[in-house]
Amino acid sequence: MGVPAFFRWLSRKYSSIIVHCVEERSKECNGVRIPVDTSKPNPNEVEFDNLYLDMNGIIHPCTHPEDKPAPKNEDEMMVAIFEYIDRLFNIVRPRRVLYMAIDGVAPRAKMNQQRSRRFRASKEGAELTEEKQRMREEIIQRGGYLPPEEIKERFDSNCITPGTEFMDNLAHCLRYYVADRLSNDPGWRNITVFLSDASVPGEGEHKIMDFIRRQRAQPNHDPNTHHCLCGADADLIMLGLATHEPNFTIIREEFKPNKPRPCALCGQMGHEIKDCQGTAREKQGEHDQFADTMPVAEQEFIFIRLCVLREYLERELTMASLPFPFDFERSVDDWVFMCFFVGNDFLPHLPSLEIREGAIDRLVGIYKDVVHKTGGYLTQNGFVNLERVEMIMHAVGVAEDNIFKKRKEDDENFKRRMKEKKKRMKAEHQAPAYLTTGQFAPQALGGRDRPQPVHNARHQAFDMRMQSRDHNNRVSLDSCGRNWKSRSSAGPSDSSDSRGVKRKAEDSDSEPEPEDNVRLWEEGWKQRYYKTKFDVDVTDEDFKRKVVKSYVEGLCWVLRYYYQGCASWKWYFPFHYAPFASDFKDIVGMFSEFEKGTKPFKPLEQLMGVFPAASGNFLPTTWRNLMTSPDSSIIDFYPDDFAIDLNGKKYAWQGVALLPFVDERRLRAALDDVYPDLTSEEVKRNSLGSDVLFVARSHPLCDFIQELYRAQSNEGTEFPAELCHGIQGTLNLDDDPILPDKTVPSPVPMLRDISQNSAVGVKFKDPQYTDGYVFKAVILPGAKIPSKVLKPSDWERSGQGPWRPQLGFNPNRQQAHLNQSAFRALGFTYFSGEPVSVITTGGYLQCEHATSLIFVSPESDKLLENKLLAVFQRMQRSSDNSHPV
């Protein structure tokens, strides 16, 4: 959902929701790494109960990282994933539950996006390989140096899709990992681990939501569980709000735009592949001892506190003098719903609503205006009141025309400003065009033997003239040469045209602007939009209503998905573009109910639905043939190349990929013929799996599970909730279980088998509810709302002295204490506004305004370092604080 844009907007507007993580690093002693004891209190001064990992957010950066060299093989990838989880576990230190969810087969509604991502990824990968090859040859021909090409297959990130062998291996490796940590890590001793691998249908984050929803709807649930969800997707924030759990925190990598990336060819930093010169690698450190250290700072993590976001929203959404009682929880649900208009994974966003243009603020404004007329909330428990939505849409529709005009205006202004800026920058960097030389050269004042009388001025002037002429000639020769070379094969007729410098100026004049045929800012925009985007006349009311109807269904589907789970595995939005807000007329009757009893695709079926033919190697041969053979009855799903509508954007990856949609009936019919070709291993990969629960021997649940295995009871057994912090569910025996004292073989050659295993694993099923059960979107009775963090608006009047902003989780956090000289130093630099660098014992910390050095006594510890850090964070965010250091 416009991921960076939404998150950026949110973190700017509601800055106090973000808390930087404190991470305890493992220490090294005599060359031995001492692992961190995670059973110790959390250094973030908060204790979390449950940690949920949306694993796809971990798998992707670990298998094909953007800021460091890629792992050499699958084993290294697995180890990287293990280390990443360890790191998160160390920061969060959950005390009850660790839930790991890998994306399984997704609902059909998501398939369009998956298809478009995979078709693009496949082409991008091939292009990169090709460019690498080309550059490599060129550099080697020039005599440059490149590290020898490793013999490895290009890692096709498309294999991170349920049903592939890679995902199957990953599931095995994670089982091993869990068994190992449960057996050996004291921090894991008492936690319950859930692993929902790719064989369980559903997107990772939604499987997590399902778990939370189903637990909190049963009576034993602890309403004060503190949840921590890991993942970078902005919709996790929506999902977290939708749970109505009061203690919900999200952890993610800090978003840093424009991070330097190593060159894909030689692995060095500082240039891109197209500028690679193939120069020898610079030594890192005197003896190259830092060769393997990261050149950039390791990615830091941040917490996003949803309880603080709720405080902000409460301030923003609370309305006085309503015709009905105000219910904050309901208004949060409406806010979540309105955010869907701006972007989500399942629907294209409305053309008039852009996050960057303050679309959400606009919607909130409209919402507060309209709510008096609507007489109630837009949504309840994930069900939409279309009559009221239509009123909101109407209000947006009225403004649409002006929004488009304003957008164009802003755009033009921006362009003009950039152009002026560029011009200024250029002017600043320009050296004088001509400098006198020789005895006329500019001289510093006060030198010895100066000034001297001028000799032979005429000759000197001649020299200077010749010199500048030679120089000019050289410049134009250069450019001619370049021009000539670039077009040497472009035919003789062009050669007369190489007018070097001048031509270049003209080229830059006609900088290719993506052409925009729709011109939303001009009269007749709606007509042009429908014509260019949908290829229909604006008068084709039937078609327009079809689009609107699908969109309305989509809004209902998405909201239901967030609040109740997947309502239909089949439904999807069958167009590439959204209608206008002003087209939402008479929408009340447009949606009644979704088809009941729909089933998700099987993993291999979904692979056929989302892969391009180029990724066919992940499929059995006869299945693959269906993607390429001219006689295939589904060949239309697999174009080689497809149109991209830049839609006003600049780069191909931002545009809309015009891919055809998959016809489910024809797909299934075609696969019926090739199903018999599956090997037994493939049949297994294609089947739907189950969540697995793991505990260590020290956990109270362990005996219960071992008893089940001993009794070989083949029916599902519910376990007593008191054994596991009020968590409920049904257990089923695993076919190939992990059992205490049974050696767990290592799937990764560089790791050892677990000979002294003390973990036990069993299949787990969430509590089940009757069809048509509605999960209530309310705060549970007994839940304690966390204390407020934001400065009360009437603080000044209360006369309680200056406001102390809260920085971490703990309101009574000990403040950092510096001695007087340190204060002087800080005060001096802070007000002088120069860059400051602070050297701490542990490392090197830089602030943006950063310049004095603070020396911390060598015996000072990690704690002081953290406190200093906090001071600097506070300085950076001083806009939010009325009381600086």
Place this chain on the structure above:
Amino acid sequence: MAEERSGEDIVSEYLGQNPQLAQWVETFRGYCETNKQWVARREFILRNMEAFPTIEQGTPSNSLDRLLSLSMVWANHVFLGCRYPQAIMDKIKEMGEGIVVQDAPVRTTRDEIMAKGKRSANAGSDADSCVKRPKSNEVDGRSAGKTAARPVNQKSGPLPQAPAEHQPFFNRLYKAVAWKLVSAGGFGPNLDHFEILRSCVESCKQSLSCVIVPLKDIPDLPAGRTQKEGHVCELRCQTVYMGTGYGRDEAAARAMASKEALKVFQGRKVAVKICRRRYRGKDVEDLMLLDDQPRSQGFPPALSYPFQSEQLEDGSS
């Protein structure tokens, strides 16, 4: 026009006579298909149904699905801009012969966008990528199609990056024409249009190429045309189409074509684009010089086609 209407008419007449078939065929319509798309695809399905003798009306079968799939390939190509492997493209081109789609949308494929980006990124540095660029040699009607040194399996037609390559030249030409017209007292009927255009092109170090064909030799003319006399002239520069004109003799045709070409220069800018037009009874992609006005009517059929590799030309004639 007349031909198109008849094509559609035949289909609806045929379906009118076979209500059961009509009903059955209607079930193949996709939910998101527009009327225009569906009418065209329906024609594709009906025209080709005979080639799949195992299809039985009213019963689903693999061969029916294959036909439906090919009809989708064709529609995806025409309306969405998708490209498929060459063997499949050839097949649907053949199957879709004769189906007329009026102003099908113009799309840019991902490869084309990337090729554009690449060109500007690499310009001036590498010699490899030049191989793929079209030879912009002078083309007059007779030596058309001598564009060798191109990968053989490439589709015929201008390369996607061609417009960007030619654009700078026409920007220059635009300025030259503007000044020339100012000095000639503005655009009007009493100018020697050909002379103005020719001198401007030559001042930009290029030359103009004319193809002149007797009217009666042109296959694509609307059937209702009564005139059979006279000549038609087509002007190109650097393979880019500039204008077509008709006249009683060759000179008049050339003057009229020049006038048409100069009209394009009356807009705020000129742009080289790839457009679809007819050439020898087929839809082809051509390089066209256009102004910034939205065009209401289609283009006259091309008289020459300087982008064809010999192989394909053989096949088409």
